[in-house]
Amino acid sequence: MPTTSPPISPAMLALGRQARTAARTLARLPGAARAAALAGMPAALDAVKAELFAANAADVAAARAAGLAEPLLKRLLVTEKVFQYLRDRLAEAAALPDPVGRVLEGHVQPTGLRVERVSVPIGVIGIIFESRPNVTTDAAAVCLKAGNAVILRGGSEALRTNQVLAAAMTAAATAAGLPEHAIQLVTEPGHESVRDLLRLDGYIDLLIPRGGKGLIRAVAEGTRIPTLKHYEGICHLYLAADAPAEMAVALSVNSKCERVEVCNALEKLLVDAESAARLLPVLAAAFRERGVELRGCPRCQALCPGAFVPAAESDWTEEYLAPILAVRVVDGVDAAIDHINTHGSGHTDGMVTQRLDWAERFVQGVDSASVMVNASTRLSGGGDYGLGAVVGISTDRLHARGPVGPEALTTYKWVARGDGHLRR
Amino acid sequence: MPTTSPPISPAMLALGRQARTAARTLARLPGAARAAALAGMPAALDAVKAELFAANAADVAAARAAGLAEPLLKRLLVTEKVFQYLRDRLAEAAALPDPVGRVLEGHVQPTGLRVERVSVPIGVIGIIFESRPNVTTDAAAVCLKAGNAVILRGGSEALRTNQVLAAAMTAAATAAGLPEHAIQLVTEPGHESVRDLLRLDGYIDLLIPRGGKGLIRAVAEGTRIPTLKHYEGICHLYLAADAPAEMAVALSVNSKCERVEVCNALEKLLVDAESAARLLPVLAAAFRERGVELRGCPRCQALCPGAFVPAAESDWTEEYLAPILAVRVVDGVDAAIDHINTHGSGHTDGMVTQRLDWAERFVQGVDSASVMVNASTRLSGGGDYGLGAVVGISTDRLHARGPVGPEALTTYKWVARGDGHLRR
Numbered sequence: 001m002p003t004t005s006p007p008i009s010p011a012m013l014a015l016g017r018q019a020r021t022a023a024r025t026l027a028r029l030p031g032a033a034r035a036a037a038l039a040g041m042p043a044a045l046d047a048v049k050a051e052l053f054a055a056n057a058a059d060v061a062a063a064r065a066a067g068l069a070e071p072l073l074k075r076l077l078v079t080e081k082v083f084q085y086l087r088d089r090l091a092e093a094a095a096l097p098d099p100v101g102r103v104l105e106g107h108v109q110p111t112g113l114r115v116e117r118v119s120v121p122i123g124v125i126g127i128i129f130e131s132r133p134n135v136t137t138d139a140a141a142v143c144l145k146a147g148n149a150v151i152l153r154g155g156s157e158a159l160r161t162n163q164v165l166a167a168a169m170t171a172a173a174t175a176a177g178l179p180e181h182a183i184q185l186v187t188e189p190g191h192e193s194v195r196d197l198l199r200l201d202g203y204i205d206l207l208i209p210r211g212g213k214g215l216i217r218a219v220a221e222g223t224r225i226p227t228l229k230h231y232e233g234i235c236h237l238y239l240a241a242d243a244p245a246e247m248a249v250a251l252s253v254n255s256k257c258e259r260v261e262v263c264n265a266l267e268k269l270l271v272d273a274e275s276a277a278r279l280l281p282v283l284a285a286a287f288r289e290r291g292v293e294l295r296g297c298p299r300c301q302a303l304c305p306g307a308f309v310p311a312a313e314s315d316w317t318e319e320y321l322a323p324i325l326a327v328r329v330v331d332g333v334d335a336a337i338d339h340i341n342t343h344g345s346g347h348t349d350g351m352v353t354q355r356l357d358w359a360e361r362f363v364q365g366v367d368s369a370s371v372m373v374n375a376s377t378r379l380s381g382g383g384d385y386g387l388g389a390v391v392g393i394s395t396d397r398l399h400a401r402g403p404v405g406p407e408a409l410t411t412y413k414w415v416a417r418g419d420g421h422l423r424r
Numbered sequence: 425m426p427t428t429s430p431p432i433s434p435a436m437l438a439l440g441r442q443a444r445t446a447a448r449t450l451a452r453l454p455g456a457a458r459a460a461a462l463a464g465m466p467a468a469l470d471a472v473k474a475e476l477f478a479a480n481a482a483d484v485a486a487a488r489a490a491g492l493a494e495p496l497l498k499r500l501l502v503t504e505k506v507f508q509y510l511r512d513r514l515a516e517a518a519a520l521p522d523p524v525g526r527v528l529e530g531h532v533q534p535t536g537l538r539v540e541r542v543s544v545p546i547g548v549i550g551i552i553f554e555s556r557p558n559v560t561t562d563a564a565a566v567c568l569k570a571g572n573a574v575i576l577r578g579g580s581e582a583l584r585t586n587q588v589l590a591a592a593m594t595a596a597a598t599a600a601g602l603p604e605h606a607i608q609l610v611t612e613p614g615h616e617s618v619r620d621l622l623r624l625d626g627y628i629d630l631l632i633p634r635g636g637k638g639l640i641r642a643v644a645e646g647t648r649i650p651t652l653k654h655y656e657g658i659c660h661l662y663l664a665a666d667a668p669a670e671m672a673v674a675l676s677v678n679s680k681c682e683r684v685e686v687c688n689a690l691e692k693l694l695v696d697a698e699s700a701a702r703l704l705p706v707l708a709a710a711f712r713e714r715g716v717e718l719r720g721c722p723r724c725q726a727l728c729p730g731a732f733v734p735a736a737e738s739d740w741t742e743e744y745l746a747p748i749l750a751v752r753v754v755d756g757v758d759a760a761i762d763h764i765n766t767h768g769s770g771h772t773d774g775m776v777t778q779r780l781d782w783a784e785r786f787v788q789g790v791d792s793a794s795v796m797v798n799a800s801t802r803l804s805g806g807g808d809y810g811l812g813a814v815v816g817i818s819t820d821r822l823h824a825r826g827p828v829g830p831e832a833l834t835t836y837k838w839v840a841r842g843d844g845h846l847r848r
Contacts, residue, residue: 024765028788107810113799115809122821123791205821224645226822247844254846341448363839364452367547375537375842384847385539385838386531397546397629398650399823402838414809414826415787418799420671422678423808 005199011188012196015151016203018181019124023149025179027121031098033177034144038094040172041141042087048168052078055160056133063131063157076131076158086137086165089389093141096388099406100147114417119410121147123205126197127391128219130211131155136165139208139391140183144173146409149182151204153197156189163187198223208404210392228400230392232319233263233347235377238336238362240353241274247374248279248352249286255350255377257290261321263393264348264370264380268316269327270336273299276329280304283327292323299329316343333358337365344368347395348380369395369402429623435612436620439575440627442605443548447573449603451545455522457601458568462518464596465565466511472592476502479584480557487581500555500582510561510589513813517565520812523830524571538841543834545571547629550621551815552643554635555579560589563632563815564607568597570833573606575628577621580613587611622647632828634816652824654816656743657687657771659801662760662786664777665698671798672703672776673710679774679801681714685745687817688772688794688804692740693751694760697723700753704728707751716747723753740767757782761789768792771819772804793819793826 026034045052056078063073078086099119106116125148127139136154143150154162166185173182186193197204198219207227209219220227237255239248255266271279280300284307287294294300295315296308308327315326316339330336333351340349350372351362359373370380380402382390387405394400400408450458469476480502487497502510523543530540549572551563560578567574578586590609597606610617621628622643631651633643644651661679663672679690695703704724708731711718718724719739720732732751739750740763754760757775764773774796775786783797794804804826806814811829818824824832 024789024791027791028785109808109810111808113803113808120791221648226650226820250844250846258847359841361452365448367448367451367544368837370838370840373839373841375840375845376847378847379537379840379842379845380838384533384535384537385840386533396650397835401835402541411821411825413792414794414804415797416794416799416803416809417783417797418803420674421799421803422674423682423800423802 008196008199009188009192012186012193012200015184015186016124016200019149019151019184020203022179022181023121023123026147026149026182029147029178031100034147035094035098037173037176037178038090038141038145040176041090041094041137041169044168044172045083045087045090045165048164049083052083052161052164052168055164059158059160066157068157072131076133076161078133078161082134086134089134089138090141093145093389093406096145096406099145099410104412111421112419113421116415117412118415119407120413122409122411124149124151124203125409126151126153126200126204126207126225128153128194128197128207128209128215129155130215131158133158133161133165135210136162137169138389139210140166140169142389142391142404142406143409144178144182145406148409149184151184151186151197153186153194159187159189195222198225201225208391226399228392228394228404229396230263231395232345233265234267234317234319234343234345235264235347236268236270236340236344236349237266237377238270238330238333238340238349238351239272239275239279240333240351240355240358241272242355243272243275243279243352244354245279245282249282251350251352251374251376252283253286253290256287256292256325257323258376258378260323262378264377265321266325266377267318267320268343269325270330270339271300271327272336273329273331276300276303280307280327284308287325290323292325295324295326297328300327303329319345333361334365337362341365341367345395346397347393348372348377350375350377369393432620432623433612433616436610436617436624439608439610440548440624443573443575443608444627446603446605447545447547450571450573450606453571453602455524458571459518459522461597461600461602462514462565462569464600465514465518465561465593468592468596469507469511469514469589472588473507476507476585476588476592479588483582483584490581492581496555500557500585502557502585506558510558513558513562514565517569517813517830520569520830523569523834528836535845536843537845540839541836542839543831544837546833546835548573548575548627549833550575550577550624550628550631550649552577552618552621552631552633552639553579554639555582557582557585557589559634560586561593562813563634564590564593566813566815566828566830567833568606569830572833573608575608575610575621577610577618583611583613619646622649625649632815650823652816652818652828653820654687655819656769657689658691658741658743658767658769659688659771660692660694660764660768660773661690661801662694662754662757662764662773662775663696663699663703664757664775664779664782665696666779667696667699667703667776668778669703669706673706675774675776675798675800676707677710677714680711680716680749681747682800682802684747686802688801689745690749690801691742691744692767693749694754694763695724695751696760697753697755700724700727704731704751708732711749714747716749719748719750721752724751727753743769757785758789761786765789765791769819771817772796772801774799774801793817
């Protein structure tokens with residue numbers, strides 16, 4: 001830190017201190033209290049529904065007047081459908097099993113010392129995110145489910161909306177006996193409050209930035225607090241020599257086209273040299289029909305003249321988040337694994353095959369958070385993995401990898417119980 | 425990073441690249457190969473025993489000539505006893521269960537998608553440590569057991585010793601079919617090689633500094649690579665109102681005196697107000713007999729005049745690593761928990777009681793890596809927890825907390841197997 005940094009604002013310090021105190025209280029409350037708090041939140045949202053829509057309308061109007069781009073305005077908007085989604089996710093989180101207090105391992109030492117490793121909350125989690133209001137409720141729900149106090153710092157353009165959401169969630173939390181500061185929202189606009197959050201080392205145990213790459217990088221590089229990041233989803237699908245055409249096309253199309261702007265959408269298709277002549281024409285037709293631009297390696301171009309724009313080297317590492325797909329012919333499963341480990345982002349990578357030995361080789365060799373066999377890359381996520389609400393998908397390797405649900409927001413402590421056991 | 429940093433040296437870059445390649449190979453080898461490599465290491469050490477002792481003698485002579493202090497010379501010395509210890513720990517690691525490939529959770533989604541979370545190696549681990557040669561073998565063994573490639577950077581005063589150890593371990597590893605660069609030792613002396621290690625973001629997945637606080641801080645603050653740290657052990661023992669005198673004294677004395685300079689040695693004793701009059705005189709006598717200086721709060725001094733030096737505020741947060749103990753009278757289990765959570769370092773804290781409700785309250789409330797009930801704080805560690813070799817004891821909250829054995833040096837991947845499963 002440069003020595004010229006101004007001191008942390010008293011308001012932010014207070015937020016940190018209150019969060020730590022709330023976390024200590026939360027750690028000692030039973031899971032039933034946390035479940036009751038979450039279960040009360042949908043009704044608490046219902047009670048402020050009119051207020052919420054008014055606040056959101058004011059946010060949207062102010063953002064439009066300030067010239068916010070249309071796609072961003074759309075993300076900010078709380079429609080009736082979004083409202084139901086927020087409610088449903090809170091109810092879902094309430095019903096999930098308690099991730100705290102699981103005995104992760106346990107045994108009795110030959111001396112009679114009973115040793116257990118038990119899951120406990122991490123403590124205080126800070127979430128820094130952009131304007132989607134669903135992050136406000138999702139993140140608070142997942143953090144609270146795992147017994148953590150949470151400090152939310154949403155985009156300033158959603159401040160009115162987030163204030164109503166946070167107040168409603170806090171009302172439900174305190175009604176269930178949870179501490180007042182279990183959920184706190186940073187209401188100071190401006191970047192000073194983000195800068196201060198990054199410096200609350202003593203009070204925040206984990207920071208999760210959610211948003212564009214710029215935000216994530218700024219948080220990760222600007223703090224000593226551990227962070228859980230989600231950088232890029234450069235997802236691959238490898239069609240093996242034996243890949244059945246119908247499944248290969250269906251999975252390629254679903255992985256790419258079901259939604260193009262999300263992190264687990266397909267960006268690169270690897271086609272085995274043994275299946276390329278058979279599969280590339282049908283793939284090219286299927287993608288052409290859906291308006292997807294195909295960028296191909298020289299072997300693709302030779303096999304399907306006219307179907308591919310030539311791929312540049314940068315095409316193997318670019319996250320398009322758009323109807324563009326890079327396609328490469330590779331020689332066998334090991335070449336596919338090497339390509340993925342070299343050019344991928346370790347998010348989600350899949351394979352289509354019916355051969356068990358190849359599938360096992362791929363699963364072992366690909367170094368990614370999620371490895372899919374005969375399944376769409378779009379299925380890597382909290383919902384489709386059965387985890388319920390998540391705060392994001394981690395591309396970090398440590399602590400949590402892949403979808404970050406309530407279990408990933410716990411840590412553990414060792415408990416050793418003896419009867420006067422000494423070290424000899 | 426300041427823009428004035430010189431480029432990373434080609435030798436260090438090569439080390440990083442080789443480690444990454446070795447890690448990829450290791451991730452695909454069966455556990456039996458890693459176990460065989462470790463099992464071969466004691467014999468590999470035997471084969472270079474004379475060479476090792478000669479190298480170590482040269483290191484010790486050079487260090488003595490350079491004026492290294494006697495306790496540091498002692499740590500550097502490989503005696504026959506140390507040699508046997510190195511051998512035994514390697515054999516022990518070989519025999520531990522494989523931490524890789526455990527199915528941590530698994531279920532079939534209603535759609536038929538089979539979802540598993542499977543433990544995998546972290547990848548490349550860098551260990552930066554001071555002169556104890558046992559760290560060289562322990563760290564390499566734990567990293568390799570978990571399928572990781574390791575880069576070791578020991579103190580330059582132990583370089584000759586470490587070179588013989590690393591070469592012997594590598595000979596055993598390659599004989600068992602492991603890649604040549606699974607274990608690499610940084611042989612460039614000087615701080616440039618450490619500085620370069622801290623910048624190998626793309627090649628090192630985890631850094632573990634082992635040594636004094638200065639080293640740990642320099643590593644943690646000088647890198648973007650995730651670190652696993654072991655800062656301080658400010659360990660407490662709380663003697664409850666009902667603590668039986670005999671057990672209270674035995675556990676206090678063992679926790680403090682069995683070895684004073686280690687991280688899980690007792691530094692602070694909390695005595696309940698209800699038991700203070702009964703316990704303080706016997707405790708004072710026991711510690712006086714062992715030459716331990718007692719620093720007490722005003723209530724201690726009032727109850728046992730003459731037995732205590734007055735404790736300053738700093739005594740509650742200082743790690744002595746010496747025959748000194750700070751003692752405080754506290755009012756009840758909640759006050760003990762608050763004191764520990766406020767002043768402790770989250771390493772190891774214990775309690776003596778026969779009351780179940782108090783014990784449970786303490787276990788839940790104390791926010792430390794290890795919580796002991798009726799057991800010496802000295803028992804928190806890899807050996808006494810039955811984990812075998814460890815690379816240290818983490819006081820971090822994330823990824824690994826407490827003793828860091830082979831399981832803690834794994835991460836996981838999600839594997840989803842379908843039969844053409846699409847996202848709908």
